Every structure is written in C-alpha cells, then in structure tokens.
Amino acid sequence: MIRRSLSFAASPGYRVVLILIGLAVALPAPSYAAGSWHAEAAVPDIGQRSWRYATPALTPAPHTPLAGSAITTVSWSWGFVGHRSDPALQTRLCGGGRCIDAAAGSGRSTAFSGLPVATPFRMIWWLPGSGRRDRRLRGERLRVIVNFQ
Numbered sequence: 001m002i003r004r005s006l007s008f009a010a011s012p013g014y015r016v017v018l019i020l021i022g023l024a025v026a027l028p029a030p031s032y033a034a035g036s037w038h039a040e041a042a043v044p045d046i047g048q049r050s051w052r053y054a055t056p057a058l059t060p061a062p063h064t065p066l067a068g069s070a071i072t073t074v075s076w077s078w079g080f081v082g083h084r085s086d087p088a089l090q091t092r093l094c095g096g097g098r099c100i101d102a103a104a105g106s107g108r109s110t111a112f113s114g115l116p117v118a119t120p121f122r123m124i125w126w127l128p129g130s131g132r133r134d135r136r137l138r139g140e141r142l143r144v145i146v147n148f149q
Contacts, residue, residue: 036146037064037066037145040141043079076143079140089137098111098112
C-alpha cells in the first residue's frame with residue numbers, strides 16, 4: 001500500500017498539479033498601489049472682465065510616492081472671501097489636455113481617469129465682458145486632490 005501511494009505521487013501528472021499548486025500559493029497576487037496627492041494654490045483676485053486668470057501648475061510634492069499607474073478621481077475646492085463669485089464667472093479645471101467645468105466651489109470628477117498619476121493641473125477663471133468689475137473678487141485657497149490606483 002505504501003508503495004502504491006509513492007508510485008502515484010511520482011507520476012508526471014501529479015507532479016504538474018503539485019507544481020501549479022505550489023506556484024499559486026508562493027506567488028503573491030498582483031497588487032495595485034492606491035494613493036493620493038494634493039496641491040494648493042492661491043485663488044487670484046479677479047477685478048477685470050475678459051482677462052484669463054490661472055493658477056500655476058498644480059503638481060505633487062517631490063517627496064510624494066507615486067506608485068500608482070493612473071488617476072481615478074480628482075476633487076477640488078476653492079472660493080472667494082466674504083461673498084459668492086459672480087454668476088457669469090467661468091471656471092475650468094484642466095489637466096492632461098482635458099478641461100472640465102469647475103464653477104461649483106467644490107466637486108469631484110472622474111473625467112481625468114486614466115491619466116498618468118503626476119499629471120499637472122491648473123484652475124482657470126474667466127469673466128466675460130469688458131472693463132473693470134465694480135467689486136473685486138478676493139480669492140482664497142484652491143485645493144486639488146488627485147486619487148490614483
């Protein structure tokens with residue numbers, strides 16, 4: 001009986017099964033790094049119509065680990081001191097050749113999904129018309145959070 005068990009264990013088919021089971025247990029499952037980075041900038045004061053106002057490029061800090069492969073979502077928040085923005089103010093969040101409407105002072109979008117993790121972003125404001133505004137919009141802080149997988 002012992003001889004029979006050993007001969008079964010020594011058969012080529014059984015060895016292949018054992019090797020496959022061993023590999024499945026020994027090899028780690030693929031892991032996908034997940035994380036996020038954030039950047040902040042001052043929202044510019046807006047006092048002139050027909051001018052384009054933009055932040056500098058928003059990029060991850062140099063020490064930020066960017067182990068992921070692609071962006072999944074981007075969130076933002078921005079505002080003006082003491083009052084709401086002008087209803088005619090157009091606001092866009094741009095990155096990687098794509099731009100989205102970001103007129104709401106805060107939001108979240110998947111429009112940038114699939115872009116490289118270190119894609120720089122820029123917020124752009126534009127007030128249609130001409131001439132100066134009666135009351136200057138005083139900018140606060142802009143914060144952009146980039147989530148990646």
